[in-house]
Amino acid sequence: FLFKFLVIGSAGTGKSCLLHQFIENKFKQDSNHTIGVEFGSKVVNVGGKTVKLQIWDTAGQERFRSVTRSYYRGAAGALLVYDITSRETYNALTNWLTDARTLASPNIVIILCGNKKDLDADREVTFLEASRFAQENELMFLETSALTGENVEEAFLKCARTILNKIESGELDPERMGSGIQYGDASLRQLRQPRGAQAQSRQQCSC
């Protein structure tokens, strides 16, 4: 399978760092504002199935809003990120959520991520409050830390697992246009990676 994911949320909440941590297992030290939309992908194993996540990391800054909006369509899952040390980013969640619900596919699976969990001392949004918000809006919820890597992989995997479940239960139809899901012959493609040709193989699997 191939799932198209989005990472959205206000500027400075650590979306790019989350993605970097997820893909490289490293914290990105000197991170700049994302310009427009960035791209990353990773092959993960979810419930015995190989799934390739194609992740679009959007810019949080308002000025890029119109550009990033055009990427929403055809996303199967989204990570909605806020910063637990910033009430402002939490308050903006409703806006982001409306955007995602209206612009992306109606079946999009969204997971709420309270990032910067490591900065507990500066916390402005409690776990309880956020999880209540998540419940009300039918979102999954996790507090993450791109710095320590805590819950980062879990967030992506949890989202992917939910999508897989929905597919298996028939709730989601991967064949439908704009579902953000594609069948892929992942097993074959892995076999195809030629020995040593790293750069090339990275190209290869970028679908």
Add this chain to the structure above:
Amino acid sequence: MPMVMADQHRSVSELLSNSKFDVNYAFGRVKRSLLHIAANCGSVECLVLLLKKGANPNYQDISGCTPLHLAARNGQKKCMSKLLEYSADVNICNNEGLTAIHWLAVNGRTELLHDLVQHVSNVDVEDAMGQTALHVACQNGHKTTVQCLLDSGADINRPNVSGATPLYFACSHGQRDTAQILLMRGAKYLPDKNGITPLDLCVQGGYGETCEVLIQYHPRLFQTIIQMTQNEDLRENMLRQVLEHLSQQSESQYLKILTSLAEVATTNGHKLLSLSSNYEAQMKSLLRIVRIFCHVFLIGPSSPSNGNDMGYNGNKTPRSQVFKVRKVYDVVRKIDVKEMNFTKHAFINQTSHEQEPLELLWHSLDEWLVLIATELMKNKRDSANITSILLKQKGPDHQDADAPTPSFAAAGAEGRKELSTDAGESKTYDVAGKQEACADCQDVISMTANRLSAVIQAFYMCCSCQMPQGMTSPRFIEFVCKHDDVLKCFVNRNPKIIFDHFHFLLECPELMSRFMHIIKAQPFKDRCEWFYEHLHAGQPDSDMVHRPVNENDILLVHRDSIFRSSCEVVSKANCAKLKQGIAVRFHGEEGMGQGVVREWFDILSSEIVNPDYALFTQSADGTTFQPNSNSSVNPDHLNYFRFAGQILGLALNHRQLVNIYFTRSFYKHILGIPVNYQDVASIDPEYAKNLQWILDNDISDLGLELTFSVETDVFGAMEEVPLKPGGASILVTQENKAEYVQLVTELRMTRAIQPQINAFLQGFHMFIPPSLIQLFDEYELELLLSGMPEIDVNDWLKNTEYTSGYERGDQVIQWFWDVVEELTQEERVLLLQFVTGSSRVPHGGFAHIMGGSGLQNFTIAAVPYTANLLPTSSTCINMLKLPEYPSKEILKDRLLVALHCGSYGYTMA
């Protein structure tokens, strides 16, 4: 002895019974017994005889072949069955591990195989490469053989040493039917040990039909094919061939392919817009996919409903549907881009068609450009703000004298924040923030410009593939107009973008005009490259120089009547073929090839200006030519002008140089640039001076009594020609003298030879589209047509005079010649053109340069220097007016500016 073996069994039997000959004696180099030979030639009776005499049926020759192998290889049915009767061992392998079954399988001898398999215990015998009979049968596509082998229990998925299965073999050679049989019988789809799949092989070989079969059995492979468009190792035309075939199967298949391709393209486009992606790779990938997309799009399914329909008038065709749906989509988008609500969105989803995914990409592109436009606006406003604030602050703060440049804005702002602790802090902070935003925005533009441009190129490709040939989609024009400012900003920053991505400019003159000034400012060389690249674009295999030429396409000309005979053959020849390549042969001569072509152009170009034909007249300086206004003395003259145009067009097309130099004004005519009175100088310098004088002086009180009419000399008789209706009765006054000069110029330069020019251009444009030649100015056109003359700087230096205060020994003069030494050959030509108006050095060198009235040496005159003053020239007297620059660097810089922009510089003279 072996000869006898051919078939005369009687003589053989006699021989054998009468001699002590060993029946198993091995003959010759390959050590074959008589039995081998009999089996090989199919002499059944001899074979039987030999076997009866006790010949060993399993005797192996030097390569390990038994008689059975040979019989199998050559399909000697009877011999084979006899050998089997005498208990020949079917399982013996030759030195390569091939058994008799392999031999039968290779050649597809199913019938024999049938007989043979009865005696075989294991049909999966492997040869040295681990290949079974099934492998070789599949490779060669022997359907019945494959079936027979499978019926006999051959392992359908057996891999050879490199892991290739029978299906793999069938696919690697595009054996569609065989692949179908294998798949029908449940062959597994397995890659070889290097991970190469049967599908890869099919696509590599461009076997569309086999791919189709594979997809039939493994629908998921469809996506794999689509994904392959991203793989740059695959040959594009092969992949295209496969998709072409697939899309022709059915309409739904066609739409599915387009949709999937569009999806892949969109993803790639989005990736390209991600700054962290590899620009080169993504750009190429996107453009390749879009190219394939357009190609498939244009082909369409060959279903009966729209067989040969071009798709622009039928309602049933998918293409017209595309337009409709697209319009709906556009309308929806226009109504509310900001708040596309869900219902509308669902509606769009429902009307999903092949283009839809791409719409997403175009939408993103649009948004990007809008974003950059707003950033640009903000930037302008902010930088104005910043400078004003900075200026205000400079006083009280007494900070460093030089304001930080935008690129250091962030750093500068940091420092500033710490320094200012007084009340002005918040204000400074504000400035810093703005500066940061400004620098940021510069970044955004510089980082995205080339990426966006590549997407624009893709957008153009998609738009134009939906339009009839040669038309630009209104949608695209609208798009360019909408984002005019941003696009101009892009190309201003990085003009290379034009050459890399903005090919659309060449195809739509209405858009070209918007960018012309930027393009013209680009180096000649770059434009040349672009010109040729585009000229030869749509031509198949234009890089193949030594294509075999069809005998009929050779231009056969007579050397003694080269002009007339060439004209005849060229006018008869196929224009498209001539564009691809020319081959010339002189009557009665053997020679062919590039040398002959060059000679042909050379002779022909001097013939064209041969005064005997009265087509062209020499201009005053004696080196350049222009159409003869009286050429009609030659009744066929317009035909010949058309031919001359064709020859020059052809020469330009094939980068052949011609031996003609035209007047400046005629080059302008070719380019479609209006002439001005200065150009008259080349045909009548005296007249040009008069015109100049009229313009320079007040003519009201001179009593010239000029009217808007002119007397011309037509073979001795004077004729009065009005310049405009009723011109003979309109007096030329101080007020309308400019109009008069222009009209006179046009009469002299254009109107008098209008039919000739038109005919010439008609021929020229057959090979060179007008939109392309526009890239150049009249000077460059001369270089393109006639080539770059060699310039001997020493000769030049020797034959140069100095006036108005300059001496040979002056520092500035010294610098000047140093700079000339440093110039490229091209720039020297430009300099020569700048000063003398011609790129040519006359025969005999610089000592023979002609001026308006006889010999006139190259002259350098001094001009008092003021800042930024450029050198100027007076072409009539070959004079360079060189300001007394204070340093060599400034001199060089100014000179180069003048040379590169100077082509428009006549007004300064």
